[in-house]
Amino acid sequence: MSNALTRVAYAYDRLRAYPPEVAGRIATALSHALLTREEPVLLELGVGTGRIALPLIARGYRYIALDADPAMLEVFRQKAAGVMRKVRLLLADAREVPLPDESVHAVIVVHLWHLLPDWPRALAEALRVLKPGGVLLEGWDRVEAEAECRLQERWQALVAEEGFPVVRGTHSRRLKEVEEALRRLGLRPRTREVVAWREERTPREALEALQERLYSFTRAVPQEVHERAMSRLWAWAEAEFGDLDRPFPVEKRFFLRTSRLS
Numbered sequence: 529m530s531n532a533l534t535r536v537a538y539a540y541d542r543l544r545a546y547p548p549e550v551a552g553r554i555a556t557a558l559s560h561a562l563l564t565r566e567e568p569v570l571l572e573l574g575v576g577t578g579r580i581a582l583p584l585i586a587r588g589y590r591y592i593a594l595d596a597d598p599a600m601l602e603v604f605r606q607k608a609a610g611v612m613r614k615v616r617l618l619l620a621d622a623r624e625v626p627l628p629d630e631s632v633h634a635v636i637v638v639h640l641w642h643l644l645p646d647w648p649r650a651l652a653e654a655l656r657v658l659k660p661g662g663v664l665l666e667g668w669d670r671v672e673a674e675a676e677c678r679l680q681e682r683w684q685a686l687v688a689e690e691g692f693p694v695v696r697g698t699h700s701r702r703l704k705e706v707e708e709a710l711r712r713l714g715l716r717p718r719t720r721e722v723v724a725w726r727e728e729r730t731p732r733e734a735l736e737a738l739q740e741r742l743y744s745f746t747r748a749v750p751q752e753v754h755e756r757a758m759s760r761l762w763a764w765a766e767a768e769f770g771d772l773d774r775p776f777p778v779e780k781r782f783f784l785r786t787s788r789l790s
């Protein structure tokens with residue numbers, strides 16, 4: 529596996545990690561949604577480096593960790609090394625899940641739908657593999673940070689100057705589309721805020737996240753355009769913020785949407 533791919537996976541892991549107490553609250557909310565007398569089997573589609581999965585695995589759940597990116601799964605595997613007994617890694621596409629019908633008690637999906645233009649295929653797969661009475665658990669973060677927003681908007685303006693207008697907001701639009709699809713199928717998705725917290729981030733970390741293209745809205749821009757925009761953005765940020773290592777506040781919230789099959 530290329531070092532560059534693993535480096536991006538490690539950057540994702542470092543820059544998107546939850547503080548331990550937040551990770552614990554999220555794991556508790558997810559486990560409360562599992563109403564089964566059997567030992568539950570959980571499947572996560574697009575598990576990434578395991579920030580949702582690992583606290584659940586540590587609580588002893590049987591977990592199937594699916595991802596299409598070998599670098600993400602490799603970082604996940606290294607992090608889960610001591611607790612792998614009940615974990616199965618699946619290098620696979622969420623739109624073609626290699627599991628039998630009605631084989632899991634819960635399907636967890638966090639920050640995946642917006643990456644899949646043909647998300648209905650992945651949703652159909654999630655519902656196919658769920659047992660009757662099983663639950664689809666969709667989670668997402670909402671992040672508010674004025675300084676980070678300014679950096680992202682500046683990056684957007686710089687690539688637009690080069691003829692690449694970038695569309696943002698796919699994530700929340702997609703969540704609405706999925707919710708409508710679930711209602712059309714007769715399910716009753718319920719959403720609640722699980723936890724709100726405050727973190728600090730430096731402009732340097734925000735720039736790194738953009739540089740490594742950790743946000744899906746950066747992915748459609750050609751590499752050379754991205755690199756030119758980034759070198760102008762670093763210069764702009766130094767003039768704008770002065771000290772790139774002085775932290776700014778970030779308000780974060782995690783939401784959970786629960787849909788139970790009858």
Ligand SMILES: C[S@@+](CC[C@H](N)C(=O)[O-])C[C@H]1O[C@@H](n2cnc3c(N)ncnc32)[C@H](O)[C@@H]1O
Pocket residue numbers: 544573574575576577578579580594595596597600620621622623637638639640643644
């Ligand atoms: C934004 S990350 C979210 C990871 C994790 N759920 C989290 O919240 O930290 C999206 C993940 O979905 C994976 N992914 C993207 N397209 C996929 C597909 N078609 N099938 C399975 N995984 C996919 C990516 O490799 C990445 O690990």
